[in-house]
Amino acid sequence: MMKINKKWLLISLIAATLGLTGCQSSNTMIVTADNQTVTVPKLPHKVVVMNYGALDTLDALGKGSIVVGAPQSVIPTYLNQYKKTNIKDTGNMKEPDLEAIKQVKPDLIIIDGRQASRAPELTKIAPVINLSVDAKNYIQSTKDHINVLASITETETKATNLIQSLEKKVNDAQSIALASHKKAIVAIHNDGKMILINTSSSAALIHDVLKVKRAVPVDVKSSNNNDKPKPVFIDNHYISTVKPDVIYIVDRSKAIGKEGMSENYFDSKVLKKAKTQVIYLTPDLWYLSGGGAESLDRQIDEVVNSLK
Incomplete structure (x- = not known):
């Protein structure tokens, strides 16, 4: 018994x-x-x-x-x-x-x-x-x-x-990210505006899971707990000031069938001077999906490819 x-x-x-x-x-x-x-x-x-x-x-x-x-x-x-x-x-x-x-x-x-x-x-x-x-x-x-x-x-x-394959892929990606000098930010485009999404699920995957270095620290709430952090808009001035090596962009507008981000959103001279690489993440994969066996596999590939 x-x-x-x-x-x-x-x-x-x-x-x-x-x-x-x-x-x-x-x-x-x-x-x-x-x-x-x-x-x-x-x-x-x-x-x-x-x-x-x-x-x-x-x-x-x-x-x-x-x-x-x-x-x-x-x-x-x-x-x-x-x-x-x-x-x-x-x-x-x-x-x-x-x-x-x-x-x-x-x-x-x-x-x-x-x-x-x-x-x-x-x-x-x-x-x-x-x-x-x-x-x-x-x-x-x-x-x-x-x-x-x-x-x-x-x-x-x-x-x-599937899980064993994903775990190996994550470990390999972490090794590549940790060996890379590149520091990044993650932003979302919506209706012509670009906003830093430093604490989003996309940023969590890129920075916390895959270990891509942050160009700016994680946002923190103000001393007043009732206050939410103000949105940080990403533009040419921001790029010139922060000089991230990589900016990962999730285009929400394009993902939901609206007009996507303009190809001229950033001044090419500003990007060149700041040595910033713009990575356009697949919009519908990153905004509409994620957290699945196949979506995670594809997301890892997009991040790793940008670090090589």
């Missing part, structure tokens, strides 16, 4: 690390995501995915065929294979189309922070799991999400291989 109890204790501990906290029945399981426990079906046949990072993870796990709905209007280019007639357009990233989602009768709905406020309504249609990326624990968050989706779809072996 003692041996059996120990065995079940070991199984419980392993399951907890995967986000799996127990079994409801032979057809359901309980998963933990975004600090919530949700009962979900095992091996769901019809899944609506509002989170592109989760979509590319399902694709990498070989389970893309269970996706019956996703936002179609701004789907990232690297996921174009899911922009087809047999996959229902389930609204945009912030406004899920509830009627369209009801029509496909999903077994499971996967969201992120953009749709979190609509979770109560979505839960009335099907179980909902929120796989938002935790910027402060970017890699662990991504690995946890891969494991959760693998548990639900019973693809744990593939998940293990």
Whole structure:
């Protein structure tokens, strides 16, 4: 009897690390995501995915065929294979189309922070799991999400291989970044304005995970806790003053189908004098996606290539 109890204790501990906290029945399981426990079906046949990072993870796990709905209007280019007639357009990233989602009768709905406020309504249609990326624990968050989706779809072996590959890629990227003298900033373009995003998930990945050196320190709040840091606008004067070796740009406007950043935004003479290299990150990958097995792999490549 003692041996059996120990065995079940070991199984419980392993399951907890995967986000799996127990079994409801032979057809359901309980998963933990975004600090919530949700009962979900095992091996769901019809899944609506509002989170592109989760979509590319399902694709990498070989389970893309269970996706019956996703936002179609701004789907990232690297996921174009899911922009087809047999996959229902389930609204945009912030406004899920509830009627369209009801029509496909999903077994499971996967969201992120953009749709979190609509979770109560979505839960009335099907179980909902929120796989938002935790910027402060970017890699662990991504690995946890891969494991959760693998548990639900019973693809744990593939998940293990994916995670091992990503861990090696991160370690290799860190070695390159630490050996490089280059210091960088991360900025976002929106409607003709360029703003420093030094504490964003993109900056967390580039600086905190991949170890690209910062050209400026992390923003800090003012002594008054009610005050938010003022936005720092990036322009020719900023480049001339700070002289970053690299500026990584996430073009939000272009990612959502609006007019992208002007090619003449920065004066070429200013860039040359400051010795600043401008890296245009793939807009839809960095703004709309991230935190998935494939998106993280692609993001690492873009950062590493800029340091060589």
